[in-house]
Amino acid sequence: MYIRSVFPAYKIRRSLLALMIEALLIAVLFIPPAAYAAETKAPQGGPSDPKETEAFIDSFFNRPDIQAKLAGAVIAVVKDDRTLLAKGYGYADAERQTPVDPDSTLFRLASLSKTFTATAVMQLAEQHQVDLDRDIGGYLNGLRIPNNTGAPLTLKHLMTHTSGFDQTEADTDEGDPQDVYPLEAFVKDNLPTVIRKPGEAFSYDNYAYDLLGYIVQNVSGKPFDTIVADHIFAPLGMNDSHLILTPDVQKRLAVPHDGAGEPLPQYATFPNNSPDGGLMSTGADMARFMRAELNGGKLGDASILSAQSIRDMQQLDVSIHPDIPGVGYGFESSFPEYANGQTVVDKAGVSSGFQAQMWLLPERKTGLFIALNSAQQARSIRSQLFKSFMDHYFPESPNPPQETAPPISQTKDQLRRLEGFYRDLRLPMWHYDVVAQVGGLLVTDSYGTHRLKQVKELLFEDEDGRKAAFKDGSEGKLYFSYNKADSWSEKLPGPKPFSDVPDSHPYARFIYYVQQQGLLAKEDSLTFKPDQPITRAQFVGQLMKLSDIPLSPEPVSFADAAQSPYAAEIQTALALGLVNGTTRDAFEPDRPIIRQEAAVILSRALLLGFGSAGAVPQKAALKGETDDWALKGVQTVVARGYYGPEVVADATGAVDYRSKQPMLRKEAAAMFYRFP
Structure with missing residues (x-):
C-alpha cells in the first residue's frame, strides 16, 4: 500500500x-x-x-x-x-x-x-x-x-x-x-x-x-x-x-x-x-x-x-x-x-x-x-x-586547570533586556519565564525555578553547574538555551494589556503567557474575562494551538461543532484520542468544560507524548468528589502541579481539585502555563 x-x-x-x-x-x-x-x-x-x-x-x-x-x-x-x-x-x-x-x-x-x-x-x-x-x-x-x-x-x-x-x-x-x-x-x-x-x-x-x-x-x-x-x-x-x-x-x-x-x-x-x-x-x-x-x-x-x-x-x-x-x-x-x-x-x-x-x-x-x-x-x-x-x-581532565577571569555581574537594570517569556523553537509548549534579579536571573521552567548567576557576557550557570546562554539574533530577536538539548527558545514579544487584568492580578502571569503564546488568536477582545468559564471548544482549541500539531483537514465529526471556530482543533483532538463526544454526534462545544474533564484531556496529552515524553499517570492525595472515570487524570494533573492559586493543599498534603466545578478562563491559563 x-x-x-x-x-x-x-x-x-x-x-x-x-x-x-x-x-x-x-x-x-x-x-x-x-x-x-x-x-x-x-x-x-x-x-x-x-x-x-x-x-x-x-x-x-x-x-x-x-x-x-x-x-x-x-x-x-x-x-x-x-x-x-x-x-x-x-x-x-x-x-x-x-x-x-x-x-x-x-x-x-x-x-x-x-x-x-x-x-x-x-x-x-x-x-x-x-x-x-x-x-x-x-x-x-x-x-x-x-x-x-x-x-x-x-x-x-x-x-x-x-x-x-x-x-x-x-x-x-x-x-x-x-x-x-x-x-x-x-x-x-x-x-x-x-x-x-x-x-x-x-x-x-x-x-x-x-x-x-x-x-x-x-x-x-x-x-x-x-x-x-x-x-x-x-x-x-x-x-x-x-x-x-x-x-x-x-x-x-x-x-x-x-x-x-x-x-x-x-x-x-x-x-x-x-x-x-x-x-x-x-x-x-x-x-x-x-x-x-x-x-x-x-x-x-x-x-x-x-x-x-x-x-x-x-x-x-x-x-x-x-x-x-x-x-x-x-x-x-x-x-x-x-x-x-x-x-x-x-x-x-x-x-x-x-x-x-x-x-x-x-x-x-x-x-x-x-x-x-x-x-x-x-x-x-x-x-x-x-x-x-x-x-x-578518563577520570581526569587532560588539561591542567587554567586561571579564569572572575565572573562578571551586571546590574538588575542591565539584565532586564533578557526578561520575558521564551518559547521553545521545536516544542512551543515548552517555555521559560526569565526574571532579572540582583546578580543574576530567576528562570522558571517545567522542572521548577532556578537561580542563574552570570559567568560571562550572555553566559550563566545554575546551582548545579548547568550552563545557560543567550544569543542576539536578527531584527532584535533574542534566543536562550538551558536545560533542553534539542533546540533553543526564542523570546516572545511583550503582551498587550487587558483592561480587566492588571499586573497585580494573581493570574496575570498565566493570562499574559497564553496571550503571548498565541492561544487567544481566535478571540479579538480588549478584555480577558478571567472569571468566566472556558468552553470545551476553547479549551481544546488552546491546547491544540499550544501543541503546534498540524490540524486535521477532515470535517469535524460532531454536527454541533461544525460552525465552531475550533472545529479543526476538535477534530484533530478527536483523531489523537484526546477527547470524546458527549454522545456519538455531539461535542457540546459551547458548554463550560468541567475541571475533571480538562484534567483527563491533559493527562491523555501527556501519555500521547505532549511535553514530557514518556510521562506516566501519577498519584496524589485528593479530597472532595471526583468521578471514577476522571480519577487518574485528576491525580496526574494534581501531582504535576497543573493548576493555579485556586488549588491549595491542606495540612496533610491533600488537595481539593474541585473536580466537578466549571473551569474558569484564568484557571485554564494557569494550567497551560504549568504544562508540561
Whole structure:
C-alpha cells in the first residue's frame, strides 16, 4: 500500500512520542552510588585490554538497577583501530529467549542515521558535486521551498539543524511494514517554509535530513539507500546494516518494548529508506563505523572520507555560546557534564521501542556504542553507561586547570533586556519565564525555578553547574538555551494589556503567557474575562494551538461543532484520542468544560507524548468528589502541579481539585502555563 501524508496518521508518530526524548531534557538523572563502581582496575589512557574492557562492561550490566529495566542491549568499544568489545546483553526476543547477538541481532538506530546521511553529503562535497555553502535550490530538481528571509538555505544549515523551517517533523514517519512511502513523495508531501533566517538558530530538524537524503539521491542519480550501501556500508564491511525493512531484515530485528517494558509490534519508518532515522545495524557493524570515524575515514585499505572531512563533521561549531558544546554535521554533544574535560562528540537515536547512542573521543581514538530494544529508562541507562565509562577510563581532565577571569555581574537594570517569556523553537509548549534579579536571573521552567548567576557576557550557570546562554539574533530577536538539548527558545514579544487584568492580578502571569503564546488568536477582545468559564471548544482549541500539531483537514465529526471556530482543533483532538463526544454526534462545544474533564484531556496529552515524553499517570492525595472515570487524570494533573492559586493543599498534603466545578478562563491559563 502506498502511503501519503493524509491525516490522521498518529498511530505511531516519532515526532510526538520518541523524539521528545531524543537529546531532549538535560535533567538531573539518578547516578548510582560508588558501591556499584566496577571492581576492575582501569588502564591509563583509556580502554586497551579486551578482557578488562569486557569485565568492566559486564559489571555495569550486572548491576541490579540496570538489570531491572533492561530488555536487551548491544555494546561496542573501540580503541586505536581495534574492536575491544562487541557483546550482547539480555534478549533480542524475551518470549523466545533469544539472546542478543552482536554480529546478527539488528537494532533500529533511529537518528544515528543522520551521521551516515551527513557522510554521504560530505562524499559528494569531496567529489565537487555539491557545495556546502551554496543555496540548495539547484539540487532539488525544480522543487521550491518557500523562503522569504533573503538569505540562502545551504547544506551546512540542513546538517546543523539551523534551516529555519516552520515545521521540522512530518505527520507520518512510522507505520505498517507493508506500506510504501518513497523519499521523493515524502519530501514533497511535507514541504516546509523557511520562516527564520537560515543559520541563526538551532532546532533539531528531522525533515532537514530527509531533504539531505533527497539531495544525495538527486545529485547521484541513484536511490539514497543504494548510495549509502555502496559507498559506506560496503567499503567498511558493514554487511549487516540496512535502510530498507525487508522481510529478512524484520526477522532479525530485536523486539521493541515501550516505556513500561511491554513488547511493541515491528514497524516501518517513513520514508522507507529514511535518511533521518531508518538505519538498522548490529554492534559489530557499528564498531567498524566508529573505527573509521576515529581513523581519518579509513578502515584497513578502505576510505569513506578524507581526514579533513571527518574533522569538519566532528567540529561542534554551531553553538549558542563558545563555552557550550554545540552541533556538527551529524554529530552533537549529549551529557557534556560527564565528559571529565575530554573532547567528546556523539549521536543519539530514539524511535518507538529502541534507543541508541554513539560516543567518540577523537583525541583518544576511543569509541563507545550502545543500542537498546526498550524505552524503559533507556535514557537513564545511556547516561549512566557514559558516566561510568568516562569515570573509569578518563577520570581526569587532560588539561591542567587554567586561571579564569572572575565572573562578571551586571546590574538588575542591565539584565532586564533578557526578561520575558521564551518559547521553545521545536516544542512551543515548552517555555521559560526569565526574571532579572540582583546578580543574576530567576528562570522558571517545567522542572521548577532556578537561580542563574552570570559567568560571562550572555553566559550563566545554575546551582548545579548547568550552563545557560543567550544569543542576539536578527531584527532584535533574542534566543536562550538551558536545560533542553534539542533546540533553543526564542523570546516572545511583550503582551498587550487587558483592561480587566492588571499586573497585580494573581493570574496575570498565566493570562499574559497564553496571550503571548498565541492561544487567544481566535478571540479579538480588549478584555480577558478571567472569571468566566472556558468552553470545551476553547479549551481544546488552546491546547491544540499550544501543541503546534498540524490540524486535521477532515470535517469535524460532531454536527454541533461544525460552525465552531475550533472545529479543526476538535477534530484533530478527536483523531489523537484526546477527547470524546458527549454522545456519538455531539461535542457540546459551547458548554463550560468541567475541571475533571480538562484534567483527563491533559493527562491523555501527556501519555500521547505532549511535553514530557514518556510521562506516566501519577498519584496524589485528593479530597472532595471526583468521578471514577476522571480519577487518574485528576491525580496526574494534581501531582504535576497543573493548576493555579485556586488549588491549595491542606495540612496533610491533600488537595481539593474541585473536580466537578466549571473551569474558569484564568484557571485554564494557569494550567497551560504549568504544562508540561
